[in-house]
Amino acid sequence: MTRGVLPVAVLLLMTIAVIPRPSAAQTSTPEGQTFTFPWPPDWVARGKYQKMILKGVTGFNPGQWDVHACGTLPDCLMPSSPQFNGLVYHDPVNPDRIVCDLCESWTVSRDGKTYTFRLRQAQWHDGQPVTAEDIKFSLDRIVEPGAIRVRTGVMRAFYEYGAAQVIDDRTVRVPLRFASPLFLENLASEYMKMYPKHVAKGLSPEDAQKPGKLIGSGPWKLKEFKPNISIEYVRNTNYFKKGLPYFDGMSFTIVRDYNRRLAAMQVGQAHTTEGPTIGTYGSEDPMRIQRETKGRVRAVYIPEAVQTYMVLHMNKPPFQDARVRRAVFLAVDRHELTKIVRCAEGFGCFGSIGTFLPNKGGKIIEPPEELAQVKGWRKPKDADLAEAKALMAAAGYPNGFKAMLNLGNVPLVVKSGEVLAEQLRRGLGIDLTIEAVDRATQVDRIMRRTHHASLDSSGVIILDPADYLNQHFLVTSGQKNPDGWQHPKLTELIQAQAKEPDPGKRLRMFKDAVEILRGGESHVVPLSWGFSGGMMDYRLQNFHVPGSEQIVKHFEHVWWDPDAPLPKP
């Protein structure tokens, strides 16, 4: 597998090479530490405005445009994001760093419980100035009590509705419930966009979801959304980040058929795929198109972006029994599964073995050398299988049992299900019947727990493993923890890490959390990590692969260089 990963790794290295550092100044005052981000950073001058439309293809037909309320990346965040700014965001040219977006600086109080943001001079798309009042309004809207907040609801843990104070037109103070290393990371999420109070206040939740009703201050204005045809944007000529964006407009044609999207890239009908990366392209296909077009189309991948895992439903036998859950956890051969599902002959691998937590934000929690010794991951599988069989016998299933597996009708997921079924049949005599259905049916079945087990996938949102722990083990009764499985010590650790400023101690907490999960008694059986992939014309410059497919979605920093040399194969 290492051999297979090599070409992709080389490609990634080529992609992220020569990253300029933004010039952030850090000063210490009696009030606390201040981080200042002067505009423009040095990369802005390297780009050149082109009188042309950036053309893309997307497989999704958006229906939601209010990112505070919605929960999906392709149907909502991707089309909405280019219109808006956050208070802070991930630096598009060095995506692991958080920098100012609408703010020009922030000050953290000495106790870490108060952030004071100083705003840039920016304008909404209707010409009105962005004020501290708008920021306070947006922060309150993000955590609005009782409102549906699928992605942004996480902020309720850190910020209390109404707590922000407007100091002056361009300064807002944000007191937190407690000092947390996670506040900025969550605030930098693409879902935490800032809205103009004078527009958003009068909109009902339904109206806010309509295209063009909410306006932002972002690099692009929505020109027209033609359902099932295209999403068109025009350049915000009054954008406060002078010089950006680098195109006159941006147009994404909605192409529902996956193969037709690949073909559109192949014949040069589009400059980029949506996102530009998304799990849908997390296979060898972008690489194949890159080869077939001799490098004109560039394949881009985010490693460890989407996890595929099995959810064991505990509302009925046999997975009510913790011994059976542990047996399945031990019996799965993740190495074999990843090789079959995520690797392609002649192309290498586009994924890695499933762990509980993603290695993001510089936090390596489950390193491969450690996993080689851990039950459930170690090789050969003999010892794990022997223990799994003993557990099955003790639970009263020495010869296995019949069970129904619910999964989505996506080829990669179906393939995962088939390999999993074969492994469990071979190892434990479990006879899994696979039922592949469309997404809405699959999620409905997960939440109603109609089957014995389900296969699902989950993307990394913020570059911190805490998000994964929250989604799967703290939020109960939802899609990711339908049985409400909890472990007192694990809950304690999840809550404690959110308040721990010391990175070393946090890492230790994550490792302790993983140790609990490796007991194999939870509802989650991790299978594999997949890439998020996409394609771009090689002349599209300044795209730097972020650590998550859910960040850097605004296309404000990429430019077109007609003279760019064709990359050597």
Added chain:
Amino acid sequence: MGKYALRRALLFIPTLLLVTILVFSLFWIVPGDPALAILAGGEGDTGAVSAEQLQQLRQRLGLDRPLYVQYASWLGNALRGDLGTSLWYKTPVWSQLRDRFLVTMELATMAIVLAVCAAVPLGVTSAVKQDTGFDYVSRIFSSIGIALPTFWLGILIVYALASFFDWLPPLGYATVWDDPLLNLQQLILPALTLAFNDLAFTARVTRSSMLEVMREDYLRTARAKGLGELIVVARHALKNALLPVLTVSGYQFARLLGGVIIVESIFVVPGMGTLLIDSIIHRDFIVLQAIVLLVAVVVLVINLLVDLSYGVLDPRVRYQ
């Protein structure tokens, strides 16, 4: 004939009512609902949607009401000409359906015209030259056409064009009024794809029908009178052989409306087919009901027109 047409038109009402009840019921038997589709999305990762959030949205959309109340509410509005507001797009359904209906009708009409224009001469020639080389080739061609699934042919065409010619029909959509040439570029390949199967089937029916008619006594009489073969075939045989072809073409047109669903997706044609797929993915039953209703009306009207045209083509047919 007028009374017959009116009686048939009145029968549309119970038929349409039954269709909408059936679709509505089926839709609610299928797992998942619009609230789930909105919060959990059609595809991709969906965050951690909670049961409480789902319930809240269901209440807001009125999905927590009993099914018969929802149906009655929809039907009441539909009878007043209001097909409702899309749950996914939040825009009036008719505003979307209007443009897409025209696109699909244009595509289907183009396909059926292409199919009939090619199939009738092919079938007639094949019958006239029965058991010759041409007939064998034509029959093989027809068999292949009937056997090939339309969607597969579409994918094959896209693949071949992209791989061997580095060309594909332009993306986006231009109406025939805005840019006739671009419109033709965008629709000709899906129309040909759709037409291929119909062409093959219609050609076979034409051939069989012609063979049957050509054995009739009145044709022997026509030939005995000294009429040329072309006149015998064109004037005497073809007119009578066309009745079954007409029946088949009417049926084929209705079938085409089903076939366009996949072909529109493959060739990126923004018609009713793609809207239908989306409404199913997003569980947007308001849009789905409207599409089904519209397609049902089109199919019923076409069937009626085909029945009425029998009387024009064959004076022996009388409407009681």
